[in-house]
Amino acid sequence: xxxxxxxxxxxxxxxxxxxxxxxxxxxxxxxxxxxxxxxxxxxxxxxxxxxxxxxxxxxxxxxxxxxxxxxxxxxxxxxxxxxxxxxxxxxxxxxxxxxxxxxxxxxxxxxxxxxxxxxxxxxxxxxxxxxxxxxxxxxxxxxxxxxxxxxxxxxxxxxxxxxxxxxxxxxxxxxxxxxxxxxxxxx
Numbered sequence: 402x403x404x405x406x407x408x409x410x411x412x413x414x415x416x417x418x419x420x421x422x423x424x425x426x427x428x429x430x431x432x433x434x435x436x437x438x439x440x441x442x443x444x445x446x447x448x449x450x451x452x453x454x455x456x457x458x459x460x461x462x463x464x465x466x467x468x469x470x471x472x473x474x475x476x477x478x479x480x481x482x483x484x485x486x487x488x489x490x491x492x493x494x495x496x497x498x499x500x501x502x503x504x505x506x507x508x509x510x511x512x513x514x515x516x517x518x519x520x521x522x523x524x525x526x527x528x529x530x531x532x533x534x535x536x537x538x539x540x541x542x543x544x545x546x547x548x549x550x551x552x553x554x555x556x557x558x559x560x561x562x563x564x565x566x567x568x569x570x571x572x573x574x575x576x577x578x579x580x581x582x583x584x585x586x587x588x
Contacts, residue, residue, distance in 0.1 A: 418466050421459045425474060437478075440471050483526065487514070507537075552587035559583060 415423070425433070439449055446464045453459050461467050490513050494506050501509075511534055518527030559580055566572035 417459050417461050418470055421453065421457070421461065421470055422473060424457050424459065425470075425477075437474070440467075440474070486517075548587050552583065555583045555587065556580075 425436075428436070439452070446467050450461045450464075450467055453461060461470070487510060491506060491510055494501065494509050498505070511530055514526060514530035518524060518530065559576065562579075563576055566576055
């Protein structure tokens with residue numbers, strides 16, 4: 402939502418649709434199941450809206466609002482199911498491969514997301530997986546860049562030190578050890 406719309410909506414009461422979404426999030430599973438069956442049934446939308454008004458004091462005046470809510474609820478259901486599947490996949494992978502690092506598990510979960518995208522044709526999931534993949538690659542690149550900058554600065558400082566200790570064999574040995582440690586520490 403743009404900042405202008407947020408500012409406009411900031412002092413206004415929640416819409417009826419927003420209220421219904423908030424109620425929906427708090428409903429127990431059996432109540433959600435009831436309402437889902439109502440939305441999918443042959444009951445007229447006028448009657449469904451009247452029941453929502455009676456039970457929750459939410460006045461959806463137009464069929465369009467109920468249709469928008471149904472789409473939102475279905476999307477939420479799909480997101481929840483996908484999140485459950487992904488958690489189950491991660492749990493299964495951890496039990497099948499207890500020696501894997503979290504990075505290896507993440508890579509496999511990402512791979513599974515790509516495969517699910519291809520299998521189901523759910524390209525929103527694929528785009529979300531790709532966005533996550535790109536963010537992770539960018540983070541790795543930034544980390545490597547940081548390490549390289551750190552290594553360069555440390556090596557410059559150590560090289561400067563070398564010019565001052567040429568005549569001292571003990572200091573030269575310590576210098577070589579320090580140089581090796583800098584290389585190891587910034588891999």
